[in-house]
Amino acid sequence: MPRSAATYWIGFCVILALLAVAPLVLPEFWQRFVTEILIWGLLAMSSDILIGYTGMISFGHSAFFGLGMYGAATALLAVRPANLWLALLCGLAAAAVVAMFVAYFATRLREIYFSITTLVFSQIFYVIIFTWTEVTGGENGLTFSRPALAIPGLFSVPFTTETLHWFVLAVVTISYLVLRRVTQSPFGMVLQAIRENEPRARAIGYSVERYKMVAVMLSGLFAGLAGILYAIQNKFAAPDFVFFLISGEVVIFNVMGGMGTLVGPVAGAAFFLLLREGLSRYFTEYYLIPVGIIFTAMVIFMPQGLLGFARRRLNQ
Amino acid sequence: MLVLDNVHTYYGKSHILHGVSIEVRAGEVVGLLGRNGVGKSTTLKTVMGLVRPAEGHVTFEGREIGGMASHHVAHLGIAWVPEDRRIFKLLSVMENLRTGLDRAGVTDAKKKDLLDKVYASFPVLAERRGQAGGTLSGGEQQMLAIARAMMLEPKIILLDEPTEGLMPRMVSQIHEIIDVLHRDGVAILLVEQNVPLTLEASDRVYIMEKGVVRHHAPAADLRANHAVIHQYLGV
Amino acid sequence: MGLPLEQILIQTINGLVNGMILALVASGLTLIFGIMDVVNFAHGELVMLGAFTGATTIAITGNFWLALVAATLVIAMFGAILQISTLRPLIGRDPLTTILATFGISLVLQKYALWQWGPSARKLQEPITGQFSLFYLQYPWYRIATAVLSAAIIGALYLFLKYGKYGIWIRAAIQDRVMAQAMGIPVPLLHTAVFAIGAGMAAASGVLFGPLAGVTQTIGADFTIRAFIVVVVGGMGNLGGSILASIFISLLEAYASLIVSPAQAVIVSFVALILTLLFRPTGLFVPTPK
Numbered sequence: 001m002p003r004s005a006a007t008y009w010i011g012f013c014v015i016l017a018l019l020a021v022a023p024l025v026l027p028e029f030w031q032r033f034v035t036e037i038l039i040w041g042l043l044a045m046s047s048d049i050l051i052g053y054t055g056m057i058s059f060g061h062s063a064f065f066g067l068g069m070y071g072a073a074t075a076l077l078a079v080r081p082a083n084l085w086l087a088l089l090c091g092l093a094a095a096a097v098v099a100m101f102v103a104y105f106a107t108r109l110r111e112i113y114f115s116i117t118t119l120v121f122s123q124i125f126y127v128i129i130f131t132w133t134e135v136t137g138g139e140n141g142l143t144f145s146r147p148a149l150a151i152p153g154l155f156s157v158p159f160t161t162e163t164l165h166w167f168v169l170a171v172v173t174i175s176y177l178v179l180r181r182v183t184q185s186p187f188g189m190v191l192q193a194i195r196e197n198e199p200r201a202r203a204i205g206y207s208v209e210r211y212k213m214v215a216v217m218l219s220g221l222f223a224g225l226a227g228i229l230y231a232i233q234n235k236f237a238a239p240d241f242v243f244f245l246i247s248g249e250v251v252i253f254n255v256m257g258g259m260g261t262l263v264g265p266v267a268g269a270a271f272f273l274l275l276r277e278g279l280s281r282y283f284t285e286y287y288l289i290p291v292g293i294i295f296t297a298m299v300i301f302m303p304q305g306l307l308g309f310a311r312r313r314l315n316q
Numbered sequence: 317m318l319v320l321d322n323v324h325t326y327y328g329k330s331h332i333l334h335g336v337s338i339e340v341r342a343g344e345v346v347g348l349l350g351r352n353g354v355g356k357s358t359t360l361k362t363v364m365g366l367v368r369p370a371e372g373h374v375t376f377e378g379r380e381i382g383g384m385a386s387h388h389v390a391h392l393g394i395a396w397v398p399e400d401r402r403i404f405k406l407l408s409v410m411e412n413l414r415t416g417l418d419r420a421g422v423t424d425a426k427k428k429d430l431l432d433k434v435y436a437s438f439p440v441l442a443e444r445r446g447q448a449g450g451t452l453s454g455g456e457q458q459m460l461a462i463a464r465a466m467m468l469e470p471k472i473i474l475l476d477e478p479t480e481g482l483m484p485r486m487v488s489q490i491h492e493i494i495d496v497l498h499r500d501g502v503a504i505l506l507v508e509q510n511v512p513l514t515l516e517a518s519d520r521v522y523i524m525e526k527g528v529v530r531h532h533a534p535a536a537d538l539r540a541n542h543a544v545i546h547q548y549l550g551v
Numbered sequence: 552m553g554l555p556l557e558q559i560l561i562q563t564i565n566g567l568v569n570g571m572i573l574a575l576v577a578s579g580l581t582l583i584f585g586i587m588d589v590v591n592f593a594h595g596e597l598v599m600l601g602a603f604t605g606a607t608t609i610a611i612t613g614n615f616w617l618a619l620v621a622a623t624l625v626i627a628m629f630g631a632i633l634q635i636s637t638l639r640p641l642i643g644r645d646p647l648t649t650i651l652a653t654f655g656i657s658l659v660l661q662k663y664a665l666w667q668w669g670p671s672a673r674k675l676q677e678p679i680t681g682q683f684s685l686f687y688l689q690y691p692w693y694r695i696a697t698a699v700l701s702a703a704i705i706g707a708l709y710l711f712l713k714y715g716k717y718g719i720w721i722r723a724a725i726q727d728r729v730m731a732q733a734m735g736i737p738v739p740l741l742h743t744a745v746f747a748i749g750a751g752m753a754a755a756s757g758v759l760f761g762p763l764a765g766v767t768q769t770i771g772a773d774f775t776i777r778a779f780i781v782v783v784v785g786g787m788g789n790l791g792g793s794i795l796a797s798i799f800i801s802l803l804e805a806y807a808s809l810i811v812s813p814a815q816a817v818i819v820s821f822v823a824l825i826l827t828l829l830f831r832p833t834g835l836f837v838p839t840p841k
Contacts, residue, residue: 057647057650057651105825105828105829109828109832111646111647112590112646112647112650113783113828113832115647115650116590116779116780116783116824117824117825117828119776119779120776120779120780120821120824120825121821123776123817123821124818124821127814127815127817127818128818130814131812131814131815244772244776245772248654248658251651251654252655255651285662285665286662286663286665286666288658288659288661288662289659289662289663289666291658292655292656292658292659292662293655293659295655295658296637296652296655296656296659299641299648299651299652299655300637300640300641300652303644303648364733366729366733385732385739386729386732386733387732387733387734387735387736387737387738389733390732390733390734390735391735396733398730398733402727402729402730404722404723404726404727404730404731405726406722406726407719407722407723407726411719411722411723414716414719415719415720415723415731415734415736416734416735418716418719418720419735464734468734468735
C-alpha cells in the first residue's frame with residue numbers, strides 16, 4: 001500500500017476509535033453533542049457531493065433532511081411498536097421523492113438559478129409542512145418515542161445514549177465509506193470534470209444532466225438518512241429543520257470545513273457546532289454574529305476551508 | 317512613447333506572449349502582422365491593462381503601466397478598439413460616443429467640437445445618432461468603435477483588426493480614417509490580417525509568430541521585399 | 552364565480568401596492584446583479600435594516616418622511632461600506648462565492664438587528680391616516696400613497712439611468728463591463744455606487760412597508776426570496792422586467808390569498824419561478840434571445 005494511503009487509513013482508524021470511545025468517557029451532554037456532530041456531519045457530507053464534487057451549490061438540503069425526518073416520524077407514529085427499519089425505509093423514500101423532484105427540475109439550470117431554485121424548493125416544502133397541520137403537526141411538529149434496535153422475532157434492545165451513538169457512528173462511517181467509493185469511481189471523476197469545466201464535459205460526450213440528476217439523488221438520500229438519524233435521536237420532527245436556513249448552515253459546514261473532501265464538511269460541522277456552543281456562553285442567542293463574521297471572512301480569505309489543503313490527500 | 321519590453325503574458329496556464337518587445341513612437345503608425353492565434357490581440361490587451369503581464373515591462377511616456385487598471389490606462393491617453401468592436405448595443409450611437417466624451421476636464425464647447433469633427437468624418441453616424449448601436453451594420457459599428465475611441469482624444473489608438481469582415485469599400489474607408497488620424501498626430505498600433513492595407517498605412521511593421529516578434533522593418537522595405545511576408549504569413 | 556367583485560378589486564389594489572414595494576426592492580437587486588454579477592443574498596436584510604432605522608428615527612423625531620430619507624441615506628452609505636469591504640475583494644472569483652459571502656452577511660445582519668432592536672415587532676405609524684370609500688368598503692389612503700411613492704422613486708431611477716451621464720455609464724457597464732472600463736469609465740466606483748443605490752432603495756421600501764405590517768428581523772428572508780423570484784421571472788439585470796414581474800407576482804399572490812391562506816399563497820410565486828425557469832429561463836418579460 002503506498003505510504004500516503006497507509007497514513008490515511010491509520011488516521012481514519014484512530015479517529016474512528018476516538019469517536020467510538022467518546023460516549024464512554026464524556027459527560028452526558030457531550031455524549032449527545034458528539035452524536036449530533038456526526039449526524040450534521042453526514043448531512044454536510046451529502047451536500048459535499050453536490051457542492052464540492054459537482055460544483056452545484058444547493059440551498060435545498062434542508063428539504064431532504066426535513067423530509068427524511070418527517071418520513072421517519074410518520075413511520076414511527078403509524079406503527080406500534082415503533083419500528084426502526086420501517087422508519088429508515090419511509091424516511092429514505094420521502095427523501096428520495098423530494099430528491100427526484102428537485103433533480104428533475106433543478107439540474108437543467110445553471111449555477112445561480114440552480115441555487116435559487118433549490119432554496120425555493122425547500123421553502124415550498126417548508127410552507128406545505130408548516131400549514132398542513134393535520135398530517136405534519138404544523139408549527140409544533142411531531143413527537144414520538146425512540147424505536148428500539150430490533151429485528152422482529154429475534155431481539156429488541158432499546159437504545160441507550162451509548163448504543164445510539166454507536167449506531168449513528170456505524171451508519172455515518174458506512175455512509176462515508178460508500179460516498180468515498182463513489183467519489184473515487186469513474187462516476188465521481190465525471191462529476192469532478194463537470195465541476196471543473198462543464199461545457200468541456202458535455203463536449204466530450206457525457207450526458208451532464210443525467211450525471212447531475214444522479215448526484216442530486218445520491219446527495220438527497222444521504223441527507224434524508226441524516227434526517228432519520230436526527231429524528232431517532234431527538235424524538236421529534238419540526239418544520240424549522242426544513243427552513244432554508246438549515247440549508248444555509250449546511251453550506252457553512254461545507255465551506256468552513258473544506259469542500260470536496262467529504263471529511264472536511266464533517267470537520268466544518270464540528271467546528272461550527274463547537275463555535276456555537278462556546279460562543280453562546282458569551283453571546284447567548286447572538287452567537288451567529290461572530291460565527292457569521294468568521295464564515296464570511298473564511299469565504300473571502302480562506303475559501304478552501306479548514307481541510308482544503310489536504311484535499312488531494314483525502315481523495316486518494 | 318509606448319514600449320513593450322520582453323513581455324510575457326498568460327491566460328490561465330497558457331503562455332501566450334513569450335517575450336514581446338515592441339515600440340511605438342509619438343505620431344507613428346505601427347503595424348502588427350501575424351497569423352491567427354499568435355498573440356496579437358493579447359499584446360493589445362496587455363497594454364490596455366485587461367491582462368497583467370507576468371514578466372517584462374509596459375511603459376507609456378516613461379511611466380510603467382503593466383497591470384494598471386484599464387480605466388486609468390484610458391485616462392493616460394490610450395484608446396482601444398477591440399476585435400469584435402464591442403459597441404454598447406443597447407445604447408444609442410450618441411450615447412456610445414458619450415461614454416468617451418463625458419470625461420473630467422472637457423468643456424461643453426470642446427465636446428461639441430469633437431462631436432462635430434467625428435460626424436464630419438463619419439456622416440453615417442450623424443444620420444444614425446439616435447439609433448441603438450446594435451441596429452448598425454458591421455461596417456457602421458466599426459466606424460462607431462473608432463469614433464468612440466477618438467472621443468477620448470487619445471495619444472495612441474490600439475486598433476484590433478478593424479477591417480475584419482468588411483467589404484472592400486469599407487476597407488478603403490478605414491484606410492482613409494487611419495491616414496486622417498495619422499495626419500492629426502495620433503499614433504496607431506494596428507493589428508491586422510490584411511497585409512496590403514497594413515503595409516500601405518504603416519510606418520513600421522512587426523511580424524509575430526507564436527507569441528514572439530520575429531521580424532521588424534520599416535513598411536517601405538517590406539513593400540519592396542515580399543519574401544519576408546511570404547515566409548511568415550504564407551501570403 | 553363565488554367571489555364577490557369588491558374582494559377581487561381590493562385584492563387587485565393590494566397586489567399593485569405590494570407589487571410596487573417589491574419592485575423597489577427588486578430593482579435594486581437586479582441592477583446590482585446586472586452591473587457586477589453579484590447575487591445579493593443580504594438584500595432583504597437591507598430592507599429590514601431600513602425599516603428598523605426608520606422606526607428608530609420616527610421614535611426620535613416623530614416624522615415619518617424624515618425617517619424615510621434618513622433610513623435611505625444611512626443604509627445607502629452602509630451598503631457602500633459593505634461593498635467596499637466584503638464584495639470588492641471577491642471580484643473575479645467564482646460568482647457563487649458572492650452568494651456565500653452575502654449569505655454570511657445576511658446572517659450577521661439579521662442577528663445584529665435582533666440584538667439592537669429586540670425580538671418584538673415594531674410598528675411604524677402611518678403618516679397618512681384615513682381611508683377612502685371604495686364601493687361600500689374603506690381602503691386606507693396610506694397604501695395608495697405607498698404605491699405612488701414607490702412608483703415615483705422607480706421613475707426617478709429610470710430617468711437617471713436613461714438621461715444622466717452616470718446613467719449612461721451604468722448602462723454601458725451593465726452591457727459590457729470590460730469595454731466600459733476601457734473607455735475610461737471608473738467601473739469599480741460604479742459598482743459601489745450602484746450597490747449603495749440598491750441598498751438605499753431597499754431601505755426606502757422597508758420604511759414604506761413598515762406601517763403595513765410589523766417589522767421584525769425575520770422579514771428580511773421573506774423579501775430576499777421574493778425579490779429573487781421576481782428578478783429571475785423578470786429577467787436578471789432587466790429593470791423593466793423586474794418591475795413588471797413584481798406587479799405580476801404580487802397580483803397572483805393577492806388573488807391566491809382569496810382562496811388559500813396568505814401563508815400558502817406564497818407558493819404561487821414559487822410555482823411562477825419554476826415555470827419560468829423551465830420554459831422561459833431568460834425571464835417571462837424578456838423577448839426570447841435568438
